[in-house]
Amino acid sequence: MKHKPTSFDIAHLAGVSQSTVSRALNDSPLVNISTRQKVQEIARELNYQVDKNASNLRRQRSSTIALLLFEDPTSDDSLVNPFFLAMLGSITKACAAKGYDLLVSFQNLDNNWQAEYEDSHKADGLILLGYGDYRAYAGKLSQLHQHDTHVMRWGAPVAQWPGISIGCDNFSGGQSVTRHLLSHGYQSYAFIGDIGDKAPEFQSRYEGFLNALGNTKCRHQQYDAISSEEAGHLAASHLLEAPAGLPDAIVCAADIIAVGVLQQLKEAGVRVPEDIAVVGFDNIQLAAFTTPGLTTVQQNTAQAGEKLVENLLLAIEGHPTDDHLLATNLVVRQSCGCRAK
Template identity: 40%
Template sequence: MLRPTSFDVAERAGVSQSTVSRALRGSPGVNAETRARVSAAARELGYVVDRHASSLRLKSSETLALVTICRPGEDRSAINPFYFALLGSIAAATSARGFNLLVSFQESPANFRADFVASGLADAMIVIGTTSNRAAWDYFAEAQASGLEFVCWGSPGDPFHWMRSDNDAGGRIAAEHLVATGRRRPAFVGPQRSPQRQFDERRDGFAAALAAHGITPAIVSPPAGADRHAQGVAAARALLDAHPDTDAIFAASDMLALGVLQGLKDAGRSVPGDVALIGFDGIRAGTLADPALTTLEPDLDAAGEALVAMALEDDDHRLGGTRIPVRLARRGTA
């Protein structure tokens, strides 16, 4: 027998197929002795409920779909590690609910897909990943306009239901920490007016807190570059050219910050001696840098949990706009 069915279990246990189904689902009103006999028969046969039949009947697949948008042409191993970490925390929150997780990396029209819920494969969908892939987000905007629901991380655009870090608070914390440690000529490095509004939020929180101290930060938008790290290297150079006396940098993300760190070293500046540096995201690679990167770390467990809760249990998206708390992970660079 290739794959036993509930009829096979029924025969072995000497009951009807409907009783097998009830017993195995834990339905109330099944005699304890009967239930035990059915369980034993199922175990002996190596029977596992067919999820397709079950899902078809129940009209629910207990599965969450997670789409990660990649940069076009990007090597999969070059995906920003923040998204891998977020994927991990989403997986944990999904598994805690007994749900399965369907994962899809998408980068070009050839593999854009938003029909996981429409096909019944998943009960809800989450979209994360780079906002730099305009074609992908246009595709998902259109999908949403045509009635396909999903929830996303960050703020890739206006029509979406999103959730993101408390970026404003993060910017303020960075500012206060730098001022408290004696820095007076701080700069912000990050994309300006990016569709990913997170970056502007971080800058604005930073600038607002500095303003209370009578300080105006230099603002540097990273030049175009292959990835955030390369952009950071170039941004450090540009910043030091324009403001050689900079004594502190708040970078809009860790990958950017790690590039800035490299650029500072290349320029002969010591960190944190000459220049203090703070990133944002809390990626693992930051702890391996030399010195280890001081950063604003969102509570990733909370992020995964909140995203999954919003996707799966929050039909009217009341959780929309929830701010995930961030904390200063003080390490070597500031």
């Protein structure tokens, strides 16, 4: 057998027409159960596989989703990435469960995603996973939206931005980790992380932080820092030099920042958690290996992937969906002052 078997080959062997084969393989009730089985049997023997391209062409859909990862070249991706890998894993699995394939690509903002993937029928919809300076692609988003592309974005919902997004509940995450610190009895707090428009996630975390402190008499301050170790260094040294002295606890908007903070404190001879508590956000794998182990907030990536895929498929089928927030999970280690396990 030199050439790949087609449905005609099966039709010939089964003594039926080719269209009957197609129906039989799709388990159509229009064809008698016995012929159906006979056809399927032959298909199995021949190792027959329907040609995806022919099928897609005819059905005008690809049963494929494109996952676009876009990165801000200025950010240190080697430290952020693991989170996306976890997402990738859960997204591929969710896609597979729904019978969709996943096309993955790293993108820059210049590309015309709509044209590249949806117009060409390479994919039925897009999932955007990005990090870095978000403002850069707000314009892109509205463009996609205008084209009626089926898009699902990972990240915090932003009122001004068009389209649907799925993200973790940064507010309650920030709230719960702060409450945990409060339960230790700490009186003064510092939040390290940008809270401007370009970092909506950090902003929500900060709001959760503020909300938790709410009616307490605790003092608090805030320092800017992008998502990087260096920014953590810098912010920590500012804290160390502050005339007011160190707070009891530091809430970092991201684990990477916390890692930088821990290093800086260590250099300065400040002990964690004896002298000061430090917590992060993200639960990157590194968090389990810092000394002391970093108490942090974990995002449910498995659920995130499922939700993204699920809602995207709904959108493709024409059902309207809405933004969605996923619950976070407090991961307690030692940096908050809890005893070692």
